[in-house]
Amino acid sequence: MATVSIPTILRTHTGGAKTVEAKGSTVAEIIADLDANHSGIADRLVKDGKLHRFVNIYVDDEDVRFAGGLDAPVKETSTVTILPAVAGG
Amino acid sequence: MLRIRADLVDEIVAHARREHPNEACGIIAGPEGSDRPERFLPMRNAAADPDYPGLPNTRIDPETGEKIEELRFGDTFFIFDSKEWLAVHREMTAREEEPVVIYHSHTQPYSEAYPSAIDVESALEPNAHYVIIGTKDPVRHELRSYRILDGVVTEEEIDVVESYMFAHTGADDVPDRD
Ligand SMILES: [Zn+2]
Numbered sequence: 001m002a003t004v005s006i007p008t009i010l011r012t013h014t015g016g017a018k019t020v021e022a023k024g025s026t027v028a029e030i031i032a033d034l035d036a037n038h039s040g041i042a043d044r045l046v047k048d049g050k051l052h053r054f055v056n057i058y059v060d061d062e063d064v065r066f067a068g069g070l071d072a073p074v075k076e077t078s079t080v081t082i083l084p085a086v087a088g089g
Numbered sequence: 090m091l092r093i094r095a096d097l098v099d100e101i102v103a104h105a106r107r108e109h110p111n112e113a114c115g116i117i118a119g120p121e122g123s124d125r126p127e128r129f130l131p132m133r134n135a136a137a138d139p140d141y142p143g144l145p146n147t148r149i150d151p152e153t154g155e156k157i158e159e160l161r162f163g164d165t166f167f168i169f170d171s172k173e174w175l176a177v178h179r180e181m182t183a184r185e186e187e188p189v190v191i192y193h194s195h196t197q198p199y200s201e202a203y204p205s206a207i208d209v210e211s212a213l214e215p216n217a218h219y220v221i222i223g224t225k226d227p228v229r230h231e232l233r234s235y236r237i238l239d240g241v242v243t244e245e246e247i248d249v250v251e252s253y254m255f256a257h258t259g260a261d262d263v264p265d266r267d
Binding site for chain 1: 112114116132136144146161165166167168169171172174175178187191193204205206207208210211212213214215216
């Protein structure tokens with residue numbers, strides 16, 4: 001199981017937990033597993049099959065936007081960090 | 090209300106002036122749950138990097154009502170550099186801090202220091218004070234603060250103090266260590 005770090009805005013889905021465990025060998029599978037246990041979380045991360053433009057997901061130190069997107073590989077020992085992108089105009 | 094030390098306001102203003110006409114952005118971190126901005130963390134605006142591909146954006150021309158497709162760069166858009174943001178986030182987590190203030194500047198002659206549609210869409214920190222500094226006037230700046238929650242913008246007062254120690258706060262307030 002990978003460890004997933006949950007940002008403040010999504011902790012309503014995890015009962016306040018800052019980190020949770022999730023199963024999967026890609027980011028997409030991790031998100032599906034998260035959503036199975038914490039309903040509604042996938043809609044906050046993915047829009048039209050793509051990572052939401054103001055959400056960052058990192059596998060260990062890599063921003064998946066630059067490293068395979070939702071297909072980026074995740075290992076059992078990986079830490080997946082979800083962060084709001086912090087952006088604006 | 091946002092209560093903030095004067096030296097931190099000075100840092101925001103100096104950062105925004107330095108980056109103008111690009112937008113400056115950053116965080117002031119404070120102890121989790123304290124609502125007290127303490128540690129100034131200017132961030133790199135990745136949209137101002139020469140290799141930034143541009144943010145695809147659609148807006149309505151206020152005069153003609155026509156849809157305009159455009160790419161936004163650092164003078165009309167900001168986004169934290171994702172690597173720097175991960176490092177800063179980890180450091181804040183280790184220190185049990187959170188982003189108390191998230192600030193950015195508006196630099197364009199037509200823009201007010203009020204949250205834009207993109208600012209509202211991307212505001213994802215329910216506990217943060219969203220501070221906008223307007224730098225279109227070369228001398229006088231405009232500094233305003235907002236809460237942004239589920240797409241609803243609420244402006245709030247800014248109380249600039251010399252030190253949190255002497256500011257009037259609740260009975261359970263912990264004085265500043267300095
Ligand atoms: Zn803005």
